[in-house]
Amino acid sequence: MFESAEIGHAIDKETYDAEVPALREALLEAQFELKQQARFPVIVLINGIEGAGKGETVKLLNEWMDPRLIEVRTFDQQTDEELARPPAWRYWRALPAKGRIGVFFGNWYSQMLQGRVHGLFKDAVLDQAIRGAERLEEMLCDEGALIIKFWFHLSKKQMKARLKALKDDPLHSWRISPLDWQQSETYDRFVRFGERVLRQTSRDYAPWHVIEGVDPHYRSLAVGRILLEGLQAALKAQHGPVHQANIAPLGRAIDQRSLLDSLDMSLRLDKNDYQEQLITEQARLAGLLRDKRMRRHALVAVFEGNDAAGKGGAIRRVAAALDPRQYRIVPIAAPTEEERAQPYLWRFWRHVPARGKFTVFDRSWYGRVLVERVEGFCTQADWMRAYGEINDFEEQLTGAGVVLVKFWLSIDQQTQLERFQEREQIPFKRFKITEEDWRNREKWGEYAQAVGDMVDRTSTEIAPWTLVEANDKRWARVKVLRTINDALEAAFKKDKK
Incomplete structure:
Protein backbone atom coordinates (compact mmCIF):
# COMPACT_ATOMS: atom_id res chain seq x y z
CA MET A 1 0.00 0.00 0.00
CA PHE A 2 2.87 2.40 0.74
CA GLU A 3 4.98 1.60 -2.33
CA SER A 4 3.13 4.12 -4.49
CA ALA A 5 4.03 6.86 -2.02
CA GLU A 6 7.75 6.35 -2.64
CA ILE A 7 7.84 7.07 -6.39
CA GLY A 8 9.12 10.59 -5.85
CA HIS A 9 6.31 12.89 -6.93
CA ALA A 10 7.40 16.50 -7.22
CA ILE A 11 5.80 19.72 -8.38
CA ASP A 12 7.89 22.72 -9.34
CA LYS A 13 7.23 26.05 -7.63
CA GLU A 14 5.92 27.69 -10.78
CA THR A 15 3.22 25.06 -11.25
CA TYR A 16 2.42 25.15 -7.53
CA ASP A 17 2.04 28.93 -7.47
CA ALA A 18 -0.19 28.79 -10.52
CA GLU A 19 -2.57 26.19 -9.06
CA VAL A 20 -2.88 27.41 -5.47
CA PRO A 21 -5.14 30.48 -6.04
CA ALA A 22 -7.87 28.49 -7.83
CA LEU A 23 -7.65 25.62 -5.32
CA ARG A 24 -7.83 28.00 -2.38
CA GLU A 25 -10.84 29.81 -3.85
CA ALA A 26 -12.64 26.51 -4.43
CA LEU A 27 -11.88 25.31 -0.90
CA LEU A 28 -13.22 28.54 0.60
CA GLU A 29 -16.39 28.25 -1.50
CA ALA A 30 -16.90 24.65 -0.41
CA GLN A 31 -16.24 25.57 3.22
CA PHE A 32 -18.80 28.39 3.02
CA GLU A 33 -21.36 26.04 1.46
CA LEU A 34 -20.62 23.47 4.20
CA LYS A 35 -21.41 26.10 6.81
CA GLN A 36 -24.55 27.25 5.00
CA GLN A 37 -25.98 23.75 4.55
CA ALA A 38 -24.93 22.61 8.03
CA ARG A 39 -25.98 19.09 7.05
CA PHE A 40 -22.86 17.20 8.08
CA PRO A 41 -19.50 17.58 9.81
CA VAL A 42 -16.12 16.83 8.23
CA ILE A 43 -13.62 14.75 10.21
CA VAL A 44 -10.05 14.72 8.91
CA LEU A 45 -7.74 12.12 10.45
CA ILE A 46 -4.01 12.82 10.23
CA ASN A 47 -1.60 9.90 10.59
CA GLY A 48 1.71 8.70 9.25
CA ILE A 49 5.47 8.99 9.53
CA GLU A 50 7.05 11.69 11.68
CA GLY A 51 8.58 14.41 9.53
CA ALA A 52 6.37 13.70 6.53
CA GLY A 53 4.73 17.12 6.66
CA LYS A 54 1.58 16.51 8.68
CA GLY A 55 1.77 19.67 10.75
CA GLU A 56 2.97 21.88 7.90
CA THR A 57 0.14 20.73 5.65
CA VAL A 58 -2.58 21.31 8.22
CA LYS A 59 -1.08 24.74 8.99
CA LEU A 60 -1.28 25.57 5.28
CA LEU A 61 -4.93 24.42 5.08
CA ASN A 62 -5.73 26.81 7.91
CA GLU A 63 -4.13 29.59 5.85
CA TRP A 64 -6.00 28.65 2.68
CA MET A 65 -9.37 28.25 4.38
CA ASP A 66 -11.28 30.04 7.17
CA PRO A 67 -9.61 28.81 10.40
CA ARG A 68 -12.62 29.89 12.46
CA LEU A 69 -14.52 26.91 11.04
CA ILE A 70 -11.69 24.42 11.53
CA GLU A 71 -11.06 22.75 14.87
CA VAL A 72 -7.64 21.13 15.21
CA ARG A 73 -7.38 18.59 18.02
CA THR A 74 -4.31 16.69 19.22
CA PHE A 75 -4.67 13.57 21.34
CA ASP A 76 -1.33 12.95 22.99
CA GLN A 77 -1.06 11.69 26.56
CA GLN A 78 -4.42 11.06 28.17
CA THR A 79 -5.40 13.45 30.95
CA ASP A 80 -6.64 12.25 34.33
CA GLU A 81 -10.14 13.26 33.23
CA GLU A 82 -9.84 11.07 30.14
CA LEU A 83 -8.25 8.13 31.96
CA ALA A 84 -11.26 8.02 34.29
CA ARG A 85 -13.63 7.30 31.38
CA PRO A 86 -13.95 4.90 28.43
CA PRO A 87 -11.23 5.47 25.80
CA ALA A 88 -13.62 6.74 23.11
CA TRP A 89 -14.94 9.51 25.37
CA ARG A 90 -12.04 11.84 24.50
CA TYR A 91 -12.85 11.59 20.78
CA TRP A 92 -16.61 11.89 21.11
CA ARG A 93 -16.46 15.13 23.05
CA ALA A 94 -14.15 16.64 20.40
CA LEU A 95 -16.34 15.85 17.37
CA PRO A 96 -17.05 18.88 15.16
CA ALA A 97 -20.62 20.04 14.78
CA LYS A 98 -22.45 19.97 11.45
CA GLY A 99 -21.05 22.61 9.13
CA ARG A 100 -17.58 22.50 10.65
CA ILE A 101 -14.29 20.71 9.99
CA GLY A 102 -12.42 18.82 12.69
CA VAL A 103 -8.78 17.79 12.20
CA PHE A 104 -7.59 15.05 14.54
CA PHE A 105 -3.91 14.40 15.22
CA GLY A 106 -3.00 11.50 17.50
CA ASN A 107 -6.40 9.95 16.89
CA TRP A 108 -7.63 6.39 17.52
CA TYR A 109 -5.26 5.03 14.86
CA SER A 110 -2.23 6.65 16.47
CA GLN A 111 -3.09 5.14 19.83
CA MET A 112 -3.50 1.60 18.53
CA LEU A 113 -0.36 1.77 16.37
CA GLN A 114 1.88 3.14 19.08
CA GLY A 115 0.62 0.55 21.53
CA ARG A 116 1.31 -2.33 19.15
CA VAL A 117 4.68 -1.00 17.93
CA HIS A 118 5.96 -0.69 21.50
CA GLY A 119 4.66 -4.11 22.51
CA LEU A 120 2.01 -2.92 24.93
CA PHE A 121 -0.35 -5.52 23.50
CA LYS A 122 -0.52 -8.33 20.93
CA ASP A 123 -2.11 -8.64 17.48
CA ALA A 124 -5.44 -9.80 18.93
CA VAL A 125 -5.83 -6.53 20.82
CA LEU A 126 -4.80 -4.55 17.72
CA ASP A 127 -7.43 -6.36 15.66
CA GLN A 128 -10.01 -5.61 18.33
CA ALA A 129 -9.06 -1.92 18.20
CA ILE A 130 -9.31 -2.00 14.41
CA ARG A 131 -12.83 -3.41 14.59
CA GLY A 132 -13.76 -0.74 17.12
CA ALA A 133 -12.47 1.99 14.79
CA GLU A 134 -14.47 0.53 11.90
CA ARG A 135 -17.66 0.50 13.96
CA LEU A 136 -17.10 4.08 15.11
CA GLU A 137 -16.46 5.37 11.61
CA GLU A 138 -19.36 3.45 10.11
CA MET A 139 -21.69 4.91 12.74
CA LEU A 140 -20.39 8.45 12.18
CA CYS A 141 -20.87 8.08 8.42
CA ASP A 142 -24.36 6.67 8.92
CA GLU A 143 -25.08 9.82 10.92
CA GLY A 144 -23.94 11.86 7.90
CA ALA A 145 -20.31 12.68 8.71
CA LEU A 146 -17.71 12.96 5.96
CA ILE A 147 -14.50 11.22 7.08
CA ILE A 148 -11.25 11.80 5.18
CA LYS A 149 -8.19 9.88 6.33
CA PHE A 150 -4.62 10.83 5.38
CA TRP A 151 -1.45 8.81 5.88
CA PHE A 152 1.65 10.95 5.27
CA HIS A 153 4.50 8.69 4.23
CA LEU A 154 8.27 8.71 3.95
CA SER A 155 10.48 5.79 3.03
CA LYS A 156 13.08 4.72 5.57
CA LYS A 157 15.80 6.22 3.39
CA GLN A 158 13.93 9.50 3.12
CA MET A 159 13.33 9.65 6.85
CA LYS A 160 17.01 9.07 7.68
CA ALA A 161 18.10 11.66 5.13
CA ARG A 162 15.79 14.23 6.69
CA LEU A 163 17.06 13.53 10.22
CA LYS A 164 20.70 13.79 9.08
CA ALA A 165 20.09 17.07 7.27
CA LEU A 166 18.36 18.62 10.27
CA LYS A 167 20.92 17.30 12.74
CA ASP A 168 23.74 18.91 10.74
CA ASP A 169 21.89 22.24 10.48
CA PRO A 170 22.28 24.27 13.72
CA LEU A 171 19.44 26.60 12.70
CA HIS A 172 16.91 23.78 12.25
CA SER A 173 18.09 20.96 14.49
CA TRP A 174 15.45 21.99 17.04
CA ARG A 175 12.82 20.60 14.67
CA ILE A 176 13.88 17.05 15.53
CA SER A 177 11.66 15.77 18.32
CA PRO A 178 12.23 12.77 20.59
CA LEU A 179 9.40 11.08 18.68
CA ASP A 180 11.41 11.48 15.45
CA TRP A 181 14.37 9.61 16.91
CA GLN A 182 12.09 7.02 18.47
CA GLN A 183 10.31 6.33 15.21
CA SER A 184 13.61 6.06 13.34
CA GLU A 185 14.37 3.07 15.56
CA THR A 186 10.93 1.47 15.16
CA TYR A 187 10.29 2.44 11.53
CA ASP A 188 9.94 -1.10 10.16
CA ARG A 189 7.46 -2.17 12.86
CA PHE A 190 5.50 1.07 12.53
CA VAL A 191 5.14 0.70 8.77
CA ARG A 192 4.30 -3.01 8.99
CA PHE A 193 1.52 -2.48 11.51
CA GLY A 194 0.46 0.72 9.79
CA GLU A 195 -0.11 -1.09 6.52
CA ARG A 196 -2.10 -3.75 8.36
CA VAL A 197 -4.35 -1.08 9.88
CA LEU A 198 -4.81 0.79 6.59
CA ARG A 199 -5.68 -2.32 4.61
CA GLN A 200 -8.34 -3.36 7.14
CA THR A 201 -9.90 0.07 7.65
CA SER A 202 -9.97 1.60 4.17
CA ARG A 203 -13.68 1.44 3.37
CA ASP A 204 -15.84 3.05 0.71
CA TYR A 205 -17.38 5.32 3.34
CA ALA A 206 -14.00 6.26 4.93
CA PRO A 207 -11.07 5.48 2.60
CA TRP A 208 -7.40 6.12 3.32
CA HIS A 209 -5.32 8.46 1.16
CA VAL A 210 -1.56 7.84 1.22
CA ILE A 211 0.36 11.08 0.65
CA GLU A 212 4.04 11.13 -0.25
CA GLY A 213 5.62 13.60 2.14
CA VAL A 214 8.99 14.50 0.60
CA ASP A 215 7.91 17.33 -1.69
CA PRO A 216 5.93 20.03 0.17
CA HIS A 217 4.34 21.36 -3.02
CA TYR A 218 3.08 17.95 -4.08
CA ARG A 219 1.71 16.94 -0.68
CA SER A 220 -0.03 20.31 -0.16
CA LEU A 221 -1.78 20.21 -3.51
CA ALA A 222 -2.64 16.52 -3.13
CA VAL A 223 -4.26 17.02 0.27
CA GLY A 224 -6.06 20.17 -0.87
CA ARG A 225 -7.48 18.44 -3.95
CA ILE A 226 -8.64 15.37 -2.02
CA LEU A 227 -10.32 17.53 0.61
CA LEU A 228 -12.00 19.63 -2.07
CA GLU A 229 -13.26 16.61 -4.02
CA GLY A 230 -14.67 15.05 -0.87
CA LEU A 231 -16.41 18.26 0.17
CA GLN A 232 -17.89 18.91 -3.26
CA ALA A 233 -19.21 15.37 -3.61
CA ALA A 234 -20.81 15.41 -0.16
CA LEU A 235 -22.32 18.86 -0.69
CA LYS A 236 -23.92 17.74 -3.95
CA ALA A 237 -25.45 14.64 -2.35
CA GLN A 238 -29.09 15.43 -1.72
CA HIS A 239 -30.23 12.54 0.42
CA GLY A 240 -28.91 10.67 3.43
CA PRO A 241 -25.47 9.95 4.73
CA VAL A 242 -22.44 8.80 2.81
CA HIS A 243 -23.02 5.17 3.79
CA GLN A 244 -25.91 3.09 5.02
CA ALA A 245 -25.24 0.07 7.20
CA ASN A 246 -26.55 -3.34 6.31
CA ILE A 247 -29.69 -3.72 8.39
CA ALA A 248 -30.92 -7.11 9.49
CA PRO A 249 -34.69 -7.57 9.82
CA LEU A 250 -36.15 -7.78 13.28
CA GLY A 251 -36.49 -11.31 14.51
CA ARG A 252 -39.84 -12.75 15.51
CA ALA A 253 -38.62 -15.77 17.46
CA ILE A 254 -39.74 -14.27 20.75
CA ASP A 255 -43.07 -12.61 21.36
Missing part, protein backbone atom coordinates in the same frame (compact mmCIF):
# COMPACT_ATOMS: atom_id res chain seq x y z
CA GLN A 256 -41.85 -9.84 23.61
CA ARG A 257 -45.28 -8.36 24.05
CA SER A 258 -46.31 -11.55 25.77
CA LEU A 259 -43.18 -11.26 27.89
CA LEU A 260 -44.27 -7.82 29.11
CA ASP A 261 -47.83 -9.03 29.57
CA SER A 262 -46.54 -11.95 31.61
CA LEU A 263 -45.20 -9.65 34.33
CA ASP A 264 -47.06 -10.14 37.60
CA MET A 265 -48.55 -6.67 37.99
CA SER A 266 -50.23 -7.66 41.26
CA LEU A 267 -46.92 -7.64 43.17
CA ARG A 268 -47.19 -5.24 46.09
CA LEU A 269 -45.60 -4.18 49.37
CA ASP A 270 -47.59 -2.99 52.34
CA LYS A 271 -46.49 0.23 53.97
CA ASN A 272 -44.56 -1.33 56.86
CA ASP A 273 -42.62 -3.78 54.67
CA TYR A 274 -41.94 -0.99 52.21
CA GLN A 275 -40.47 1.35 54.81
CA GLU A 276 -38.27 -1.38 56.26
CA GLN A 277 -36.97 -2.62 52.89
CA LEU A 278 -36.55 0.90 51.50
CA ILE A 279 -34.36 1.99 54.41
CA THR A 280 -32.35 -1.23 54.21
CA GLU A 281 -31.63 -0.88 50.49
CA GLN A 282 -30.89 2.84 50.73
CA ALA A 283 -28.36 2.20 53.50
CA ARG A 284 -26.85 -0.58 51.42
CA LEU A 285 -26.48 1.73 48.41
CA ALA A 286 -24.91 4.48 50.49
CA GLY A 287 -22.33 2.02 51.79
CA LEU A 288 -21.54 0.57 48.37
CA LEU A 289 -20.93 3.96 46.76
CA ARG A 290 -18.54 4.84 49.59
CA ASP A 291 -16.70 1.53 49.27
CA LYS A 292 -13.08 1.97 48.13
CA ARG A 293 -13.73 -0.57 45.37
CA MET A 294 -15.99 2.01 43.74
CA ARG A 295 -12.84 3.88 42.69
CA ARG A 296 -12.41 1.32 39.92
CA HIS A 297 -15.96 1.75 38.65
CA ALA A 298 -18.58 4.26 37.61
CA LEU A 299 -22.31 3.63 37.94
CA VAL A 300 -24.91 4.43 35.29
CA ALA A 301 -28.63 3.81 35.83
CA VAL A 302 -31.03 4.13 32.88
CA PHE A 303 -34.72 4.71 33.57
CA GLU A 304 -37.28 4.08 30.84
CA GLY A 305 -40.92 3.16 31.16
CA ASN A 306 -44.53 3.90 30.39
CA ASP A 307 -45.74 7.43 31.02
CA ALA A 308 -46.75 7.76 34.69
CA ALA A 309 -44.94 4.53 35.59
CA GLY A 310 -43.16 6.20 38.50
CA LYS A 311 -39.69 6.83 37.11
CA GLY A 312 -39.35 10.14 38.93
CA GLY A 313 -40.39 8.65 42.26
CA ALA A 314 -37.98 5.76 41.90
CA ILE A 315 -35.12 8.13 41.02
CA ARG A 316 -35.89 10.30 44.06
CA ARG A 317 -35.69 7.27 46.39
CA VAL A 318 -32.32 6.35 44.89
CA ALA A 319 -31.04 9.91 45.28
CA ALA A 320 -32.35 10.16 48.84
CA ALA A 321 -29.77 7.59 49.94
CA LEU A 322 -26.80 9.64 48.72
CA ASP A 323 -24.84 12.82 49.15
CA PRO A 324 -25.78 15.11 46.22
CA ARG A 325 -22.08 15.37 45.35
CA GLN A 326 -22.00 11.64 44.56
CA TYR A 327 -24.50 11.56 41.72
CA ARG A 328 -25.87 13.48 38.78
CA ILE A 329 -29.33 13.18 37.20
CA VAL A 330 -29.50 13.81 33.44
CA PRO A 331 -33.07 14.35 32.17
CA ILE A 332 -33.38 13.58 28.46
CA ALA A 333 -35.90 15.57 26.44
CA ALA A 334 -36.05 16.67 22.80
CA PRO A 335 -32.54 17.40 21.54
CA THR A 336 -31.28 20.98 21.58
CA GLU A 337 -29.86 22.77 18.53
CA GLU A 338 -26.36 21.94 19.77
CA GLU A 339 -27.26 18.26 20.13
CA ARG A 340 -28.92 18.07 16.71
CA ALA A 341 -25.64 19.29 15.20
CA GLN A 342 -23.86 16.15 16.46
CA PRO A 343 -24.21 12.38 15.95
CA TYR A 344 -27.06 10.88 17.96
CA LEU A 345 -25.00 9.28 20.72
CA TRP A 346 -22.88 12.41 21.33
CA ARG A 347 -25.40 13.86 23.78
CA PHE A 348 -25.03 10.73 25.94
CA TRP A 349 -21.28 10.23 25.63
CA ARG A 350 -20.73 13.73 27.01
CA HIS A 351 -22.46 12.73 30.27
CA VAL A 352 -20.55 9.49 30.89
CA PRO A 353 -19.35 9.70 34.53
CA ALA A 354 -15.79 9.38 35.76
CA ARG A 355 -14.78 6.46 37.95
CA GLY A 356 -16.24 6.77 41.44
CA LYS A 357 -19.27 8.72 40.19
CA PHE A 358 -22.93 7.84 39.57
CA THR A 359 -25.09 9.18 36.73
CA VAL A 360 -28.85 8.62 36.38
CA PHE A 361 -30.39 8.98 32.93
CA ASP A 362 -34.09 9.89 33.18
CA ARG A 363 -34.86 8.50 29.73
CA SER A 364 -31.88 7.77 27.56
CA TRP A 365 -30.32 6.73 24.25
CA TYR A 366 -33.20 4.29 23.89
CA GLY A 367 -35.38 7.16 22.71
CA ARG A 368 -34.26 6.40 19.17
CA VAL A 369 -35.84 2.92 19.23
CA LEU A 370 -38.88 4.03 21.23
CA VAL A 371 -40.38 7.50 20.79
CA GLU A 372 -38.40 8.36 17.65
CA ARG A 373 -39.40 5.06 16.07
CA VAL A 374 -43.07 5.23 17.00
CA GLU A 375 -43.54 8.94 16.28
CA GLY A 376 -41.58 8.85 13.03
CA PHE A 377 -38.90 11.30 14.18
CA CYS A 378 -36.22 9.24 12.43
CA THR A 379 -36.12 6.85 9.49
CA GLN A 380 -36.55 3.10 9.80
CA ALA A 381 -32.91 2.70 8.77
CA ASP A 382 -31.86 4.99 11.64
CA TRP A 383 -33.72 3.18 14.40
CA MET A 384 -32.97 -0.31 13.10
CA ARG A 385 -29.21 0.25 13.01
CA ALA A 386 -29.43 1.94 16.42
CA TYR A 387 -29.70 -1.43 18.17
CA GLY A 388 -26.18 -2.36 17.13
CA GLU A 389 -24.83 1.11 17.90
CA ILE A 390 -26.38 1.03 21.37
CA ASN A 391 -24.97 -2.42 22.11
CA ASP A 392 -21.53 -1.23 21.01
CA PHE A 393 -21.83 1.90 23.17
CA GLU A 394 -22.81 -0.14 26.21
CA GLU A 395 -20.01 -2.63 25.59
CA GLN A 396 -17.52 0.24 25.64
CA LEU A 397 -18.99 1.51 28.91
CA THR A 398 -18.90 -1.84 30.69
CA GLY A 399 -15.48 -2.62 29.25
CA ALA A 400 -14.18 0.50 30.97
CA GLY A 401 -15.55 -0.53 34.37
CA VAL A 402 -18.94 1.17 34.24
CA VAL A 403 -21.66 -0.72 36.10
CA LEU A 404 -24.70 -0.28 33.87
CA VAL A 405 -28.24 -1.01 35.06
CA LYS A 406 -31.26 -0.49 32.81
CA PHE A 407 -34.87 -0.34 34.03
CA TRP A 408 -38.14 -0.52 32.16
CA LEU A 409 -40.92 0.45 34.58
CA SER A 410 -44.10 -1.18 33.34
CA ILE A 411 -47.71 -0.43 34.24
CA ASP A 412 -50.96 -1.58 32.67
CA GLN A 413 -53.32 0.70 30.75
CA GLN A 414 -55.90 0.98 33.52
CA THR A 415 -53.30 2.01 36.09
CA GLN A 416 -51.94 4.61 33.69
CA LEU A 417 -55.43 6.03 33.13
CA GLU A 418 -56.02 6.30 36.87
CA ARG A 419 -52.71 8.08 37.39
CA PHE A 420 -53.38 10.49 34.51
CA GLN A 421 -56.77 11.39 36.00
CA GLU A 422 -55.23 11.81 39.45
CA ARG A 423 -52.59 14.15 38.07
CA GLU A 424 -55.25 16.36 36.48
CA GLN A 425 -57.06 16.68 39.82
CA ILE A 426 -54.08 17.44 42.08
CA PRO A 427 -52.68 20.99 41.62
CA PHE A 428 -49.01 20.18 42.32
CA LYS A 429 -49.12 17.22 39.89
CA ARG A 430 -50.78 18.94 36.94
CA PHE A 431 -47.42 19.83 35.40
CA LYS A 432 -46.78 16.10 34.98
CA ILE A 433 -49.63 15.54 32.52
CA THR A 434 -49.61 16.92 28.97
CA GLU A 435 -51.58 16.52 25.77
CA GLU A 436 -48.69 14.43 24.47
CA ASP A 437 -49.21 11.92 27.30
CA TRP A 438 -52.83 11.44 26.25
CA ARG A 439 -51.82 11.08 22.58
CA ASN A 440 -49.26 8.43 23.48
CA ARG A 441 -52.00 6.30 25.06
CA GLU A 442 -53.55 5.96 21.61
CA LYS A 443 -50.33 4.25 20.46
CA TRP A 444 -50.07 1.83 23.37
CA GLY A 445 -49.74 -1.19 21.10
CA GLU A 446 -47.04 0.41 18.94
CA TYR A 447 -45.02 1.36 22.00
CA ALA A 448 -45.44 -2.13 23.43
CA GLN A 449 -44.06 -3.62 20.19
CA ALA A 450 -41.14 -1.16 20.25
CA VAL A 451 -40.35 -2.06 23.87
CA GLY A 452 -40.46 -5.74 23.01
CA ASP A 453 -38.02 -5.30 20.13
CA MET A 454 -35.79 -3.13 22.31
CA VAL A 455 -35.55 -5.75 25.05
CA ASP A 456 -35.02 -8.51 22.52
CA ARG A 457 -32.17 -6.68 20.75
CA THR A 458 -30.41 -4.91 23.61
CA SER A 459 -30.77 -7.08 26.71
CA THR A 460 -27.26 -8.51 26.71
CA GLU A 461 -25.20 -10.42 29.23
CA ILE A 462 -23.15 -7.33 30.03
CA ALA A 463 -26.12 -4.93 30.06
CA PRO A 464 -29.40 -6.76 30.74
CA TRP A 465 -32.75 -5.06 31.07
CA THR A 466 -34.59 -5.24 34.38
CA LEU A 467 -38.36 -5.19 33.84
CA VAL A 468 -40.03 -3.63 36.87
CA GLU A 469 -43.64 -4.36 37.81
CA ALA A 470 -44.66 -0.80 38.63
CA ASN A 471 -48.41 -0.90 39.25
CA ASP A 472 -47.40 -0.68 42.92
CA LYS A 473 -44.92 2.18 43.35
CA ARG A 474 -43.56 0.79 46.59
CA TRP A 475 -42.66 -2.52 45.01
CA ALA A 476 -41.04 -0.76 42.03
CA ARG A 477 -38.88 1.54 44.16
CA VAL A 478 -37.50 -1.25 46.30
CA LYS A 479 -36.85 -3.47 43.26
CA VAL A 480 -34.91 -0.66 41.58
CA LEU A 481 -32.72 -0.05 44.63
CA ARG A 482 -32.11 -3.75 45.19
CA THR A 483 -31.15 -4.27 41.54
CA ILE A 484 -28.61 -1.44 41.64
CA ASN A 485 -27.11 -2.81 44.84
CA ASP A 486 -26.89 -6.33 43.47
CA ALA A 487 -25.17 -5.06 40.32
CA LEU A 488 -22.56 -3.15 42.33
CA GLU A 489 -21.83 -6.10 44.59
CA ALA A 490 -21.48 -8.40 41.58
CA ALA A 491 -18.98 -6.00 40.01
CA PHE A 492 -16.97 -5.79 43.23
CA LYS A 493 -16.81 -9.59 43.45
CA LYS A 494 -15.45 -9.79 39.91
CA ASP A 495 -12.63 -7.46 40.90
CA LYS A 496 -11.31 -10.15 43.24
CA LYS A 497 -11.05 -12.77 40.49
